Amino acid sequence: MSKQFKVDQIDHVEVNVPDRYKAAEWYDKALGLSILPDHKHWADDDRGPLMISSDNGNTMIALFVGQPQGTNVVRGFKTVAFRVSGENFINFAKRKPDTVYYGIDGKPLDSLRVVDHEKAFSVYFHDPCGNELEVTTYDYDYVKSNLEI
Numbered sequence: 001m002s003k004q005f006k007v008d009q010i011d012h013v014e015v016n017v018p019d020r021y022k023a024a025e026w027y028d029k030a031l032g033l034s035i036l037p038d039h040k041h042w043a044d045d046d047r048g049p050l051m052i053s054s055d056n057g058n059t060m061i062a063l064f065v066g067q068p069q070g071t072n073v074v075r076g077f078k079t080v081a082f083r084v085s086g087e088n089f090i091n092f093a094k095r096k097p098d099t100v101y102y103g104i105d106g107k108p109l110d111s112l113r114v115v116d117h118e119k120a121f122s123v124y125f126h127d128p129c130g131n132e133l134e135v136t137t138y139d140y141d142y143v144k145s146n147l148e149i
Helices: 020-031 037-044 086-094 140-146
Strands: 012-017 050-053 060-065 079-083 114-116 121-126 132-137
Touching (some): 012 020, 020 060, 037 050, 086 121
Antiparallel strands (some): 114 121, 121 132
16 A cells, blocks of 8 residues: 655745845845855746745745736735744734835835734735735744733
8 A cells, every 4th residue: 555645845935026136135134034055046047046945945935037916816825924933923023123014005014913813823914026925823822921912
């Protein structure tokens, strides 16, 4: 009897941006996702991705030159969600951003709004290109006890 196939994890999500390096700079400041030197040569080709990650490439974002999602109806992903610990979620939600997070209208947000899903907490925002992003945690009890909402 053969063993059933299953994936180990999501490797990467492709995100379209007008300028890969400018976007990578924003993702690094906003979410701590840095360019992966071992994959940087892929971006030498205009069609190749610039790979960024916060965990040495275990999970990656592949930045491709292309038309960002923005408010357009698209097929495929709508939101890229990043899971963090409860402590990191609180730090993110409370931060006075040294970088700008954007709303769906493309305007900078004054603050990040925490959404209580009664099992998880999330913060939603957009990158400068209009791609929707989320930071989420399932450390519900910890956040509920330690974050003033």
